[in-house]
Amino acid sequence: GQQVMQIPQYQHVQEGEDFTTYCNSSTTLSNIQWYKQRPGGHPVFLIQLVKSGEVKKQKRLTFQFGEAKKNSSLHITATQTTDVGTYFCAGYQGAQKLVFGQGTRLTINP
Amino acid sequence: SQTIHQWPATLVQPVGSPLSLECTVEGTSNPNLYWYRQAAGRGLQLLFYSVGIGQISSEVPQNLSASRPQDRQFILSSKKLLLSDSGFYLCAWSVWNNEQFFGPGTRLTVL
Numbered sequence: 001g002q003q004v005m006q007i008p009q010y011q012h013v014q015e016g017e018d019f020t021t022y023c024n025s026s027t028t029l030s031n032i033q034w035y036k037q038r039p040g041g042h043p044v045f046l047i048q049l050v051k052s053g054e055v056k057k058q059k060r061l062t063f064q065f066g067e068a069k070k071n072s073s074l075h076i077t078a079t080q081t082t083d084v085g086t087y088f089c090a091g092y093q094g095a096q097k098l099v100f101g102q103g104t105r106l107t108i109n110p
Numbered sequence: 111s112q113t114i115h116q117w118p119a120t121l122v123q124p125v126g127s128p129l130s131l132e133c134t135v136e137g138t139s140n141p142n143l144y145w146y147r148q149a150a151g152r153g154l155q156l157l158f159y160s161v162g163i164g165q166i167s168s169e170v171p172q173n174l175s176a177s178r179p180q181d182r183q184f185i186l187s188s189k190k191l192l193l194s195d196s197g198f199y200l201c202a203w204s205v206w207n208n209e210q211f212f213g214p215g216t217r218l219t220v221l
Binding site for chain 1: 142144151152153154156159161167169200204206207208209210211212213214215
């Protein structure tokens with residue numbers, strides 16, 4: 001079945017540094033979604049990318065969808081302590097089943 | 111607006127005891143419903159999903175089962191819990207292949 005790999009598994013940065021997490025799928029995706037899970041909380045939807053080569057921005061967060069629709073990235077510029085958490089990418093296998101990557105856990109030294 | 115409820119928030123159960131976790135959704139009709147389990151510091155493991163009343167797809171063979179007796183109600187059950195069933199159980203809903211909305215989760219500890 002479809003696999004979604006995410007790297008790195010962990011990332012520790014100094015506050016103000018940039019952060020990037022990468023997501024790769026074994027199959028072409030119809031769309032890619034990103035979620036954030038704060039420590040002790042539940043995953044919260046951030047964004048969905050649909051088009052090949054699409055780039056979307058949310059304030060300091062930049063999301064990219066690869067040309068082949070098999071990879072994606074999330075880049076955070078000038079991290080803040082509020083960015084702490086685990087970031088997951090996910091892609092649908094078929095119309096109902098969402099396959100999640102393993103997540104990248106971001107910790108920040110203030 | 112849509113709301114998803116899960117209860118209980120935390121649960122401590124002995125090995126071999128039964129389990130019943132309930133999830134209900136408000137404000138939407140005929141949602142896709144999902145049960146996930148998350149081990150400490152790990153990713154999300156899809157356990158079951160449902161596209162309609164009485165329709166359950168199982169992703170992982172184990173001692174858990176799921177039921178959807180009503181359109182917006184999803185129940186996760188076990189007849190006899192194992193130590194390995196400990197984890198953070200999350201219910202989620204979506205419409206077709208759009209974003210998923212997660213409930214607050216149930217932290218289950220099996221002793």
